[in-house]
Amino acid sequence: MTKVCIIGGGPAGVMAAIFASKNPENKISIFDRSIILNTILPTGGGRCNLAYSEFNFKELAKHYPRGEKFLYSIFSRFSTADTIDFFETIGIKTYTQQDSRIFPVSDSSKDVKQALLKQIAKPNIKKFFEKVVEIKKTSDGFCVLTDKNTYSFDSVVIATGGRGSGQKLAKSLGHNIVDLKPALSSLITLEKDFNALSGISLKNIEAQVFFENKKIKTLSGDFLFTHTGISGPLVYKISSYCAYLNFNKNNPLKICLNFVGKDFHEFDSEFLEILKTNAQKDIVNVTAEFVPKNLAIAILEKEKIDLHTKSGQIRKVDREKISKSLTALNFNAVDVTKGEEIVTAGGVDLREIDSKTMESKIVKGLYFCGEVIDVDGLTGGFNLQNCWSTGFVAGNAIL
Numbered sequence: 157m158t159k160v161c162i163i164g165g166g167p168a169g170v171m172a173a174i175f176a177s178k179n180p181e182n183k184i185s186i187f188d189r190s191i192i193l194n195t196i197l198p199t200g201g202g203r204c205n206l207a208y209s210e211f212n213f214k215e216l217a218k219h220y221p222r223g224e225k226f227l228y229s230i231f232s233r234f235s236t237a238d239t240i241d242f243f244e245t246i247g248i249k250t251y252t253q254q255d256s257r258i259f260p261v262s263d264s265s266k267d268v269k270q271a272l273l274k275q276i277a278k279p280n281i282k283k284f285f286e287k288v289v290e291i292k293k294t295s296d297g298f299c300v301l302t303d304k305n306t307y308s309f310d311s312v313v314i315a316t317g318g319r320g321s322g323q324k325l326a327k328s329l330g331h332n333i334v335d336l337k338p339a340l341s342s343l344i345t346l347e348k349d350f351n352a353l354s355g356i357s358l359k360n361i362e363a364q365v366f367f368e369n370k371k372i373k374t375l376s377g378d379f380l381f382t383h384t385g386i387s388g389p390l391v392y393k394i395s396s397y398c399a400y401l402n403f404n405k406n407n408p409l410k411i412c413l414n415f416v417g418k419d420f421h422e423f424d425s426e427f428l429e430i431l432k433t434n435a436q437k438d439i440v441n442v443t444a445e446f447v448p449k450n451l452a453i454a455i456l457e458k459e460k461i462d463l464h465t466k467s468g469q470i471r472k473v474d475r476e477k478i479s480k481s482l483t484a485l486n487f488n489a490v491d492v493t494k495g496e497e498i499v500t501a502g503g504v505d506l507r508e509i510d511s512k513t514m515e516s517k518i519v520k521g522l523y524f525c526g527e528v529i530d531v532d533g534l535t536g537g538f539n540l541q542n543c544w545s546t547g548f549v550a551g552n553a554i555l
């Protein structure tokens with residue numbers, strides 16, 4: 157009999173428990189300081205975006221700003237197709253949305269939670285509503301201290317997510333922890349001209365990102381204004397790739413948005429023609445053919461251009477200001493919106509984990525899975541995929 161302790165009943169810990177428990181000789185104990193699998197409820201806005209429709213594991217791994225290479229061997233064993241099959245076998249049929257994101261057919265994260273809970277309702281899995289506060293290595297295994305009791309185990313899986321508690325436990329056992337940083341966050345910007353547009357979204361916008369006069373990346377995606385700055389999938393991507401840049405008020409991240417997919421010169425000459433053919437229309441209405449009307453108004457007000465100027469009478473200098481705003485609107489991001497991040501970058505150093513088993517290279521019998529390790533993906537189902545895949549590998553290694 158092998159006594160296995162799983163710390164954290166999130167998607168990763170539960171996945172590890174499901175597979176480790178396939179050996180009836182394994183006695184599994186899941187410890188969670190809160191309600192098991194509650195962290196899955198808000199995913200995908202309550203719909204649970206559980207995977208992404210990319211079936212080539214190397215391509216899939218490209219969606220992880222941290223962990224790409226580490227995930228190769230893991231995804232070669234359990235990837236998108238396996239996730240779909242696994243959920244089908246536990247009664248959750250899935251479908252793929254146009255943007256390649258995969259959801260349960262019921263569009264309900266509650267259903268995913270219930271289906272997973274059924275899988276851990278087994279005689280060889282016990283659940284404890286306790287917080288693990290310390291792990292000690294003993295000569296023949298581990299001593300696990302919780303806020304209520306002390307237990308002994310042969311193997312321990314740390315699956316505590318990105319919030320820091322499991323990383324502390326790993327550190328106390330000798331692991332290096334890569335600094336934890338919020339990723340997939342909204343950004344706070346210096347510009348206040350657009351705060352009144354909070355809630356307005358735009359589809360598939362391109363952004364060029366600069367820091368300390370160096371271009372970091374060109375990214376695209378859907379975009380959203382907030383009352384303190386900018387958000388949406390595009391901004392989440394930016395925050396993820398820039399998670400380790402120390403941007404602030406004195407040294408902001410510069411984000412240059414293009415709303416029309418053309419460069420300034422190309423757009424400006426087309427705009428000139430459009431203004432000529434719509435000479436009698438108010439400039440605000442012509443500008444609003446390219447962006448939502450409220451944004452058109454905000455751009456014109458920022459540039460101090462009268463909204464009701466007839467398009468045929470717009471001065472060259474003003475037309476160029478509008479063209480500039482539509483092709484290169486600049487935002488200075490000074491911080492992430494604290495506490496609202498979707499995922500944490502950083503965690504247990506991947507150099508100290510064997511990706512074939514998820515076992516620690518430092519402490520035999522200690523395993524990791526999910527967000528506790530230094531892996532984080534973009535939005536699109538990648539972070540849950542990391543949980544299913546690393547949970548599967550850890551669970552099978554204990555099997």
Ligand SMILES: Cc1cc2nc3c(=O)[nH]c(=O)nc-3n(C[C@H](O)[C@H](O)[C@H](O)COP(=O)(O)OP(=O)(O)OC[C@H]3O[C@@H](n4cnc5c(N)ncnc54)[C@H](O)[C@@H]3O)c2cc1C
Nearest residue numbers: 164166167168189195199200205288317526527537539540
């Ligand atoms: C709002 C929101 C929406 C999201 N939507 C998606 C999405 O649609 N698709 C996607 O792929 N990803 C999504 N994510 C990310 C995804 O939810 C996480 O990456 C994933 O939940 C991580 O799983 P995990 O099992 O590693 O950790 P967690 O889900 O964080 O679970 C860890 C568990 O460990 C417990 N725990 C922690 N410390 C201790 C301790 N010391 N003792 C005992 N228990 C402990 C916690 O209570 C928790 O239940 C979303 C995240 C958020 C916040």
